[in-house]
Amino acid sequence: MAMTEADFPLLSLVILLPLLGAIAIGFIHDLRRAKRVALAVAVIELIATLLVVYLFTPASGEFQLVEKYAWIPILNIEYLVGVDGISVLFLPMSALVTLMAIVASWNSIQHIPRFHLSLLLALEGVTMGVFSALDIVLFFLFWELTLPPFFFLIGLWGIGSHRRGAAMKYTLFMLFGGVPLLLAIVMLAVNHATELGGGIPQDLSFSLPILLQHPLPGDLQVVVFFLLLLGFGVKAPLFPFHTWLPTAAMEGPAHITALLTGLKLGVYGILRFTIPLTPSASVEFSWMLSILGAVTLIYGALIALQQTNLRSLLAYASISHVGLVIVGIASLNMQGIQGAVFQLINFTVVASSMMLLAGFIQHRLGSTEVIHLGGLAKVMPRLAAFYFLFTLASIGVPGTNGFPAELLLIIGALKAHPSLGVAALAGAILGAAYMLSFARRAFFGPIVHGDVSQTQDLRPRELILLCAPALLILVFGFFPNSVLHISQSASEAWLNRLLSFVP
Numbered sequence: 191m192a193m194t195e196a197d198f199p200l201l202s203l204v205i206l207l208p209l210l211g212a213i214a215i216g217f218i219h220d221l222r223r224a225k226r227v228a229l230a231v232a233v234i235e236l237i238a239t240l241l242v243v244y245l246f247t248p249a250s251g252e253f254q255l256v257e258k259y260a261w262i263p264i265l266n267i268e269y270l271v272g273v274d275g276i277s278v279l280f281l282p283m284s285a286l287v288t289l290m291a292i293v294a295s296w297n298s299i300q301h302i303p304r305f306h307l308s309l310l311l312a313l314e315g316v317t318m319g320v321f322s323a324l325d326i327v328l329f330f331l332f333w334e335l336t337l338p339p340f341f342f343l344i345g346l347w348g349i350g351s352h353r354r355g356a357a358m359k360y361t362l363f364m365l366f367g368g369v370p371l372l373l374a375i376v377m378l379a380v381n382h383a384t385e386l387g388g389g390i391p392q393d394l395s396f397s398l399p400i401l402l403q404h405p406l407p408g409d410l411q412v413v414v415f416f417l418l419l420l421g422f423g424v425k426a427p428l429f430p431f432h433t434w435l436p437t438a439a440m441e442g443p444a445h446i447t448a449l450l451t452g453l454k455l456g457v458y459g460i461l462r463f464t465i466p467l468t469p470s471a472s473v474e475f476s477w478m479l480s481i482l483g484a485v486t487l488i489y490g491a492l493i494a495l496q497q498t499n500l501r502s503l504l505a506y507a508s509i510s511h512v513g514l515v516i517v518g519i520a521s522l523n524m525q526g527i528q529g530a531v532f533q534l535i536n537f538t539v540v541a542s543s544m545m546l547l548a549g550f551i552q553h554r555l556g557s558t559e560v561i562h563l564g565g566l567a568k569v570m571p572r573l574a575a576f577y578f579l580f581t582l583a584s585i586g587v588p589g590t591n592g593f594p595a596e597l598l599l600i601i602g603a604l605k606a607h608p609s610l611g612v613a614a615l616a617g618a619i620l621g622a623a624y625m626l627s628f629a630r631r632a633f634f635g636p637i638v639h640g641d642v643s644q645t646q647d648l649r650p651r652e653l654i655l656l657c658a659p660a661l662l663i664l665v666f667g668f669f670p671n672s673v674l675h676i677s678q679s680a681s682e683a684w685l686n687r688l689l690s691f692v693p
Contacts, residue, residue, distance in 0.1 A: 195256045200245070201271045201322050202257055204238050204281060207231060208288075208315035212308040221303055225296065228307040232289040235314065239281040246278050248676045251683035253324060253399060254278075261328070266394050270325040275680030276461065276531055279673065280321045283538035286658060287452045288314040291445040293655045294546050298443075298553060299347060306347060313339035313449070320455055324398045326375050326463065333371070336455070337364050343446045349552065350441030356434075357442075363434045367424030367456075374417035378467065381406050402466055402687070415471035418464040419479070425456030428516065429486040432509045439505035444549020447501065451508040452542030454534055457515055461530065465519065469688050472522075479520035480606065484613040487513030491620035495627070500548045500558035503628055507584065507621065508541050514617055517610060518599040522688055526602025527681045532595035532673055536666070539591065540583045543659040547577050550652060554645050560628065565637035572648045574633050576656045581629055583663045585622040591666035594674075 211231030218224040246254055256272035273281070292310055299306045316339075319332030345357030378401055383393035385404055395401060406414055424431040439447045465472045472479070490510030497503035511533065518530035550573060551566070552558050567574035579590070586596035596618055604611030637643050648656070666673055 195258070199257050200238065200242055201255055201273065201318075204235065204242065205271070205315055205318045205322060207235050207238065208311040208318070212311040212315070215304050215308045215311070218304070224304045224307060228292055228311060229289075231311060232285070232292050232314070236282060236285040236289055239285045239318075242273065242281055243278055243676075246273065246275075246676070248275060249679055251275065251679035256324070261325075265327075265391050265396075267327045267396050268325050269328060270397055271319075271322040271328070272324050273322060274683075275677040276684065277321050277458075279531075279535050279676060280458065280538075281318060283535055284314065284317050284321065284453060287449060287538045287542045288317075290542065290546060290655055290659070291449055293651065294445045294448075294549060295443070296651065301347065306343070309339040309343050313343070317453060317455070321458065325396050326378065326398060326401070327396045329398075329463075330368075330371060330375060333455070333459075334368055337361055340446070340450070344438055344442040347443045347446070348441045349443055352437075353441040355441070356437045360434045360438050363424055363427075363431065367421045367431075369421075370417040371421035374414045374421065377410065377414055377417075378406070381410060398463070398467075405469060406467075408470065411468045411471040412474075415464065415468035415475065418468065419460065422456045422459035422464060423482075426454065426460070426512050426516075427456065427509060428482055428512065429489050429509075432486070432490070435509060436502055436505040439501045439545070440499070444501070444545055444552060447505070448542035448545035448549070451504065451545055452538040454512065454515075454537050457512055457519075457530075457534060460516070461519060461527075461534075466684060466687060469690070473688060476520045476522055476606075480517060480610050483513045483516030483518075483520055484610065484617075485513070486510070487517060487613060487617040488620070489513075491617050491624065494624040495620065497624070497628075498560045500551065500560070500563075500628065500632065501545070503624060504541070504544055504548060507624065508537070510617060510621065511537065511541070511584075514596070514599055514614060517614055518602050521602040521606035521610065522685070523602050523605050524681060524685055525598045525605065527685055528674055528677055529595050529598030529600075529602055531677045531681065532591075532666075532670070533599060535673060536583070536591050536595050539659045539662050539666075540580055543656060544577070544580045544584065546655070547573060547580070550648065555639075555641055560631045562639055563632040563642065564635050564639065565633070565642055566645070567633040568637060569643060569645050570647045572653060576648070576660060577633065578629065579660055579663060581625045583667070585625050586618060589664070589667050591663050591670070593667060594670035 215224045253272035253274050259269040261267050261269045316332045316335040323329035341357050341361045345354045379394040382395040383390050490506045494506035515530045515533050518526035548558050583590035583592040586592035600614045603614040
């Protein structure tokens, strides 16, 4: 696959800036100054990622702003980063949700707050690496480096009594998923050397663009497909590996759960690596991927209908939406792939913002159980207004960013197979049911608890924080081509590679 090299190492700056900021905060003893440094780094990072989008050429389906340096020459492992139309928008979205997390936790973290800020920035840096890496060993490094920040952020600052258990559960699940990923990476590199008739290690290759040009043989491709799907499916999360997310949502701090629900690294891995690296196996087993997505979609929605806690409901809603994205990817058509990319971008805006709102409610009332709520719209009209906007986006109402994404996904599913389209439509209906039902019980009706009547509405800082995602919801809803135009050429290249393997 063709690549356009960068004149300036902008992607390296995007990756290193938060990591350097995390280190710098460790040497700042004044908490107020540390907070300002963290905020400044997050703002500069957002500007840098927007510059990446500005310099990106949407008409080209190739990797752009590519940087390539020798890293471990004896194994042909390189520092290779770049973006295309599928990955480029995830950079500013990740920067935005990290900035929101820093602002949301501004005054709520009292225990070792400088360490907390450092972990947030470190997590941002390695996340940028996940979305930029084009060498699969470099990708795996960044992928694994997301574990320590989440482990400490959930375990040290969680709000539940079992937060340390939740942190350990998350880590064990992710380590389990890392084993098949590493095995698949080794198999890909060894196969490249074997296909060229070369030796090991001098002819190994871990470069994604090079590996895309040398498909695996049939039987090996099937094995690698399932290994990659297992590894990424754990983090997505797909049924039945989803149980860590509701646990983390209930036990972890809301702004960290917002990152977990907003940054769908596992689904991105399926989109970036699993399908393109195993094209014939992906086409052959697209039916299985469709069923897996449909089961995750319907299962997550049905369980969400039974939830009485807002944080738990949002976790299962996120799982259900992941299933819809997988259905779109498995449809193997242009509508499905563009809808999947669009919906993944929506996750960072909508899912993370709703989890932050749940955190604001938790901070004020000490609970997000529906029995402790009721009548919130009367005393918190501003919070209620934002909640309903995000709810409308979540269920795909026209005028919000959820509508074009879900419409494309449903059309893609219907084109692939009518039953798949019916599952997607059923998931959308169930999504409206559980979101609107909880909203009715939590925000309307009489105020039955005295704490609710004394609750303070959104503070100016929180109000400003939520304005950015609210604006994006409307902009992407009324002008969906602003997203679709950027991803179109890369999506066409992604799809054409698959269609060449259709019998």
